[in-house]
Amino acid sequence: xxxxxxxxxxxxxxxxxxxxxxxxxxxxxxxxxxxxxxxxxxxxxxxxxxxxxxxxxxxxxxxxxxxxxxxxxxxxxxxxxxxxxxxxxxxxxxxxxxxxxxxxxxxxxxxxxxxxxxxxxxxxxxxxxxxxxxxxxxxxxxxxxxxxxxxxxxxxxxxxxxxxxxxxxxxxx
Amino acid sequence: xxxxxxxxxxxxxxxxxxxxxxxxxxxxxxxxxxxxxxxxxxxxxxxxxxxxxxxxxxxxxxxxxxxxxxxxxxxxxxxxxxxxxxxxxxxxxxxxxxxxxxxxxxxxxxxxxxxxxxxxxxxxxxxxxxxxxxxxxxxxxxxxxxxxxxxxxxxxxxxxxxxxxxxxxxxxxxxxxxxxxxxxxxxxxxxxxxxxxxxxxxxxxxxxxxxxxxxxxxxxxxxxxxxxxxxxxxxxxxxxxxxxxxxxxxxxxxxxxxxxxxxxxxxxxxxxxxxxxxxxx
Numbered sequence: 001x002x003x004x005x006x007x008x009x010x011x012x013x014x015x016x017x018x019x020x021x022x023x024x025x026x027x028x029x030x031x032x033x034x035x036x037x038x039x040x041x042x043x044x045x046x047x048x049x050x051x052x053x054x055x056x057x058x059x060x061x062x063x064x065x066x067x068x069x070x071x072x073x074x075x076x077x078x079x080x081x082x083x084x085x086x087x088x089x090x091x092x093x094x095x096x097x098x099x100x101x102x103x104x105x106x107x108x109x110x111x112x113x114x115x116x117x118x119x120x121x122x123x124x125x126x127x128x129x130x131x132x133x134x135x136x137x138x139x140x141x142x143x144x145x146x147x148x149x150x151x152x153x154x155x156x157x158x159x160x161x162x163x164x165x166x167x168x169x170x171x172x173x
Numbered sequence: 174x175x176x177x178x179x180x181x182x183x184x185x186x187x188x189x190x191x192x193x194x195x196x197x198x199x200x201x202x203x204x205x206x207x208x209x210x211x212x213x214x215x216x217x218x219x220x221x222x223x224x225x226x227x228x229x230x231x232x233x234x235x236x237x238x239x240x241x242x243x244x245x246x247x248x249x250x251x252x253x254x255x256x257x258x259x260x261x262x263x264x265x266x267x268x269x270x271x272x273x274x275x276x277x278x279x280x281x282x283x284x285x286x287x288x289x290x291x292x293x294x295x296x297x298x299x300x301x302x303x304x305x306x307x308x309x310x311x312x313x314x315x316x317x318x319x320x321x322x323x324x325x326x327x328x329x330x331x332x333x334x335x336x337x338x339x340x341x342x343x344x345x346x347x348x349x350x351x352x353x354x355x356x357x358x359x360x361x362x363x364x365x366x367x368x369x370x371x372x373x374x375x376x377x378x379x380x381x382x383x384x385x386x387x388x389x390x391x392x393x394x395x396x397x398x399x400x401x402x403x404x405x406x407x408x409x410x411x412x413x414x415x416x417x418x419x420x421x422x423x424x425x426x427x428x429x430x431x432x433x434x435x436x437x438x439x440x441x442x443x444x445x446x447x448x449x450x451x452x453x454x
Contacts, residue, residue: 021227027290027423030360050186058193067220069295069331072200079197083190132201133292134338142359146292 008040012060015040020067023157031146034154037064038125039161041081042118046093047101050086057082070133077129081121088120106159107166118158119151126151221329224285224297232283232426239426246315277392280304280430282312285329289362289422294334296320300430301328311390311431317420318342318397319428321390330430336362336422343388344397344416347381349374355382355397355416362422364401367414374412376403382416389436 019037041057048056061075068074089104092113106114126147134143181188232239286297300306302325312319312332320332320340333340336357344367345352351374353367367382380400386393402415 020223024288030290030292030362033290051189054186054189054193058197061197067223069220069297070293071203072197076194076197076201079190079193083186130292135201139359143292 004045008044011040011043012063016063016067019064024068028153029149031149032153033146033150034157035126035129035150036154036157036161038078038081038121039158041078041085042121042158043103043105044085045101045103046089046098048086050083053085054079054082057085073129073132076132077125080128081125084124085121088117092117105166106162111159114162115155115159119155122151122154122158123147126154221285221297221299221326225299225329228283228285228299235424235426238424242315242427276434278432278434280306280432282306282330282428282430284425284428287334287422287425289334289336292359293338294336294422295323296332296334296425298330298332298428298430299328301325301330303327305432306330306430307432309390309436310433311392312428313391313395313431314420314425314428316396317418318384318391318395319420319422319425322430334422335365335418335420342391342397343385344382345385346370346374346376346400347383347394349380352385352387353411353414363418365398365416365418367416368411370412370414372405372410372412376400376412376414378402382414389433389439390431392431392433 015037019035023034023036037060041053041060044053044056057078057080058075061078064074064078065071090098093104093109097109102108104114104117109117130143130147130150131137280300282298282300284296285299286295288294296312296319298306298312306322306325308322308324310322312322318335320334320337322330323333324331335342335355338357338359340357342355343352344355351370353370355365355367357365370376378400382397382399384391384393384395384397396419398416398418398420400414401417404413406413
């Protein structure tokens with residue numbers, strides 16, 4: 001338990017460091033603002049209770065809001081993520097995965113599963129985040145473009161990070 | 174009663190979810206009506222420290238550029254010094270100056286954090302309430318406008334960048350008194366748009382755009398940029414003007430916060446006018 005807490009705290013610090021000091025400073029275009037800090041929430045173990053997933057999402061959003069001079073928008077998006085995560089997991093994983101209490105990463109579940117899992121969560125997060133940032137539907141298509149381009153880059157970065165930290169076993173399915 | 178407890182127990186996850194989301198929405202709503210000073214002050218204290226450490230490192234990489242721009246500015250200021258003017262006056266006399274009263278002072282500040290690629294951008298500066306910074310003060314740099322102070326803590330302040338959907342700045346075409354409001358459309362950080370300039374005004378590419386001085390935030394004639402393109406739709410009463418900004422937001426390092434001594438007097442007078450108006454009608 002203590003080990004688990006320590007691991008996630010270190011992960012939080014590393015992700016915040018990368019997000020705030022590196023990713024936020026890379027100006028690719030005004031349409032590309034990747035957010036990779038949600039990886040922390042995505043990689044919690046599958047048996048983490050639903051209320052914990054919600055509260056961790058909420059707190060993660062609060063920390064991110066602090067570093068981006070915004071109020072509530074990251075909070076809303078990550079809480080939504082914390083709510084959806086257990087539901088997506090229970091819909092797409094089988095009983096053995098829950099019994100073994102695995103971490104939903106690319107090494108345990110393979111590329112295709114992780115790609116779908118990450119893509120759906122990233123899209124929901126970016127959608128709510130960018131629309132709340134604008135706080136109007138006036139620039140709907142420009143915002144939608146922002147969501148799509150940013151989601152694609154976030155997904156790419158998150159998957160690259162997975163390959164960097166985990167060895168992917170050759171898929172047998 | 175028992176049923177309520179059973180209900181709460183059964184759906185406590187969903188209820189917790191709703192509570193947290195409504196709390197976030199409440200905060201977002203508050204923010205959009207600009208009632209957010211307390212929360213921002215707290216976050217400034219925490220993240221301001223982190224950003225100032227990083228800014229210390231980053232400033233080393235830009236030393237050469239900063240030196241160049243400081244040298245240029247020094248040269249310009251030196252040329253404005255009294256001693257660099259040739260005194261053409263024949264008689265020497267003294268006037269006790271009661272006509273000119275100082276209206277603006279400037280607080281030099283350093284940029285700790287800045288973004289240009291979001292739809293709503295903010296800047297963090299290393300000056301705060303302890304240095305006399307208050308909300309609604311204007312911020313400029315050597316060659317143009319930067320933004321408006323939004324919240325202050327003891328040693329830091331956050332600035333609403335011109336590159337923000339909530340920023341609207343009163344600007345006019347230089348040597349013409351036609352004014353309009355300058356807003357950023359969210360695409361290119363070097364281009365803003367000037368709206369509400371009446372169609373009878375002659376607009377030409379390359380004309381300078383400056384601040385109008387109609388608000389208490391920016392003094393008159395601070396450079397904003399120049400006209401890059403302009404169009405007038407058939408049947409429209411106002412020009413749409415594309416303005417190339419003179420401020421380079423991507424490498425902002427040193428800025429000045431403007432303190433207007435007459436701000437409170439002007440603002441309270443304007444509020445008074447608004448309150449009195451309905452009585453007359």
